[in-house]
Amino acid sequence: DAGVIQSPRHEVTEMGQEVTLRCKPISGHNSLFWYRQTMMRGLELLIYFNNNVPIDDSGMPEDRFSAKMPNASFSTLKIQPSEPRDSAVYFCASSSMGVGYTFGSGTRLTVV
Amino acid sequence: SQQGEEDPQALSIQEGENATMNCSYKTSINNLQWYRQNSGRGLVHLILIRSNEREKHSGRLRVTLDTSKKSSSLLITASRAADTASYFCATDSRRALTFGSGTRLQVQP
Numbered sequence: 001d002a003g004v005i006q007s008p009r010h011e012v013t014e015m016g017q018e019v020t021l022r023c024k025p026i027s028g029h030n031s032l033f034w035y036r037q038t039m040m041r042g043l044e045l046l047i048y049f050n051n052n053v054p055i056d057d058s059g060m061p062e063d064r065f066s067a068k069m070p071n072a073s074f075s076t077l078k079i080q081p082s083e084p085r086d087s088a089v090y091f092c093a094s095s096s097m098g099v100g101y102t103f104g105s106g107t108r109l110t111v112v
Numbered sequence: 113s114q115q116g117e118e119d120p121q122a123l124s125i126q127e128g129e130n131a132t133m134n135c136s137y138k139t140s141i142n143n144l145q146w147y148r149q150n151s152g153r154g155l156v157h158l159i160l161i162r163s164n165e166r167e168k169h170s171g172r173l174r175v176t177l178d179t180s181k182k183s184s185s186l187l188i189t190a191s192r193a194a195d196t197a198s199y200f201c202a203t204d205s206r207r208a209l210t211f212g213s214g215t216r217l218q219v220q221p
Contacts, residue, residue, distance in 0.1 A: 004154075033208050043155075043200070043211040056207055091154055100145070101209060103154030 006104035018080040025094030035091040124218040131188040133215040135201030193221040
């Protein structure tokens with residue numbers, strides 16, 4: 001198994017632009033999570049899905065952030081419009097029955 | 113807000129020594145997990161201990177859990193330079209995992 005696959009690995013964009021982060025979870029895993037990691041705030045849960053359905057999006061910072069999971073093998077996290085304070089490493093993780101998450105390598109986002 | 117808080121924030125030891133990291137949390141849990149993160153990489157699951165367990169071993173790792181004190185410890189025995197990484201505890205209550213702030217471990221060769 002190739003693990004959780006995230007793309008792109010690095011993204012540099014200008015303030016105001018739309019950013020789309022992508023994630024392919026491990027086949028057979030029924031839960032998918034988006035986390036954000038910064039030095040100041042550590043790892044923060046943004047949103048998670050069970051069986052493709054969003055369960056808890058209370059961690060999404062504001063309406064500029066949206067996430068979708070159209071099928072069991074793909075999820076996106078979109079930021080529109082992006083701001084410099086969105087700069088962080090965004091991780092996608094998946095799990096089966098909520099035990100032992102498998103993380104992707106992350107997308108390092110820089111908004112200038 | 114973060115559920116778990118690790119202690120110490122940073123730890124530097126010599127190869128061959130043991131490393132102990134502690135984690136405290138606030139609410140009741142179903143299980144507690146430990147993860148490792150190498151610089152620039154994603155987190156890797158190390159070990160899970162359930163709320164009704166007190167100790168668990170996996171290779172050179174030993175995890176303890178004291179639910180009365182809401183605390184856990186991770187012991188790495190006979191450390192190696194390759195153990196250099198950040199270590200996070202994570203608690204599973206009813207939402208998804210909530211991660212602590214992590215302990216940065218440096219193992220000097």
